[in-house]
Amino acid sequence: MDNLIARTDAEEREAGFAARVAENQRRVFHIAYGILGNRADAEDVAQETFLRAYQKLSSLRESEKFRAWVNRIAFRLALNRQRGMRRRLTRDTAWHAHGTGGEIDGLQDAEKRVLVERLRNEIERLPEKLRSVLQLSIVEDMDATDVGMILGIPAGTVRSRLHAARKLLLEAMK
Amino acid sequence: MKNECAKWKDPLLEAALTGNSGRTVCEEHMFEVRGLHGRVGGPAREKRERLDTLLPLVAQGSELSVDFRARVLAAAEATSETSRRHRHGRNGNAPERWRPSW
Numbered sequence: 707m708d709n710l711i712a713r714t715d716a717e718e719r720e721a722g723f724a725a726r727v728a729e730n731q732r733r734v735f736h737i738a739y740g741i742l743g744n745r746a747d748a749e750d751v752a753q754e755t756f757l758r759a760y761q762k763l764s765s766l767r768e769s770e771k772f773r774a775w776v777n778r779i780a781f782r783l784a785l786n787r788q789r790g791m792r793r794r795l796t797r798d799t800a801w802h803a804h805g806t807g808g809e810i811d812g813l814q815d816a817e818k819r820v821l822v823e824r825l826r827n828e829i830e831r832l833p834e835k836l837r838s839v840l841q842l843s844i845v846e847d848m849d850a851t852d853v854g855m856i857l858g859i860p861a862g863t864v865r866s867r868l869h870a871a872r873k874l875l876l877e878a879m880k
Numbered sequence: 881m882k883n884e885c886a887k888w889k890d891p892l893l894e895a896a897l898t899g900n901s902g903r904t905v906c907e908e909h910m911f912e913v914r915g916l917h918g919r920v921g922g923p924a925r926e927k928r929e930r931l932d933t934l935l936p937l938v939a940q941g942s943e944l945s946v947d948f949r950a951r952v953l954a955a956a957e958a959t960s961e962t963s964r965r966h967r968h969g970r971n972g973n974a975p976e977r978w979r980p981s982w
Contacts, residue, residue, distance in 0.1 A: 731948060739939055739940070740939030818937065822938060
């Protein structure tokens with residue numbers, strides 16, 4: 707009997723988790739993609755995000771906070787992976803003097819790919835505070851409050867940093 | 881552009897960059913002087929529009945694979961299965977082959 711109850715609980719939990727993955731997967735992937743600019747890495751980060759969330763699901767007391775919670779996990783994991791990639795790149799370029807060779811997938815238009823790549827490089831040059839706000843704000847379905855919850859800053863600060871970041875980007879666009 | 885227009889160049893550029901549409905003194909000036917609007921505001925507005933078009937592509941240039949959810953759920957199931965086995969082992973429920981026959 708206990709086994710049966712335990713199995714039903716587990717099934718309910720898994721069904722609930724599946725629904726949450728469906729609701730959040732696109733945004734979580736885009737958070738990672740905005741930072742990493744690579745589909746394969748972004749998918750890995752998105753998958754790891756949900757696995758971590760699944761393992762720690764019981765520690766989340768308020769279920770309605772799931773959205774903010776996974777957003778934060780995805781952001782942290784993507785940043786960690788990006789740091790690792792940068793370290794590897796520095797190590798590799800010490801031996802092979804070639805460019806970053808960043809890949810933009812999903813864009814058919816060659817000219818647009820170049821422009822997005824250039825823009826991505828400009829974003830990389832922004833001060834970290836502005837960069838994180840911008841990278842999160844450009845994700846569809848993320849407003850200033852969502853971004854503020856991830857970064858632990860008020861929505862007003864998000865807006866002013868976003869404004870400053872856009873201004874710097876516009877100045878850099880020749 | 882007239883000589884006295886030079887002092888308006890920066891404020892106009894700023895207004896165009898930020899998308900501030902409020903009717904300011906400098907905006908009045910811009911419309912008074914023929915051609916100034918196009919020369920200063922136009923390119924900046926174009927840049928802003930280009931940025932607005934490109935920025936979403938930085939995050940949304942790609943989409944998830946169709947089987948993403950299935951993979952996540954399978955991985956989650958595998959994780960819970962592993963931890964369940966781990967838990968049973970730790971609770972002293974030995975695997976079948978170790979259970980004494982009496």
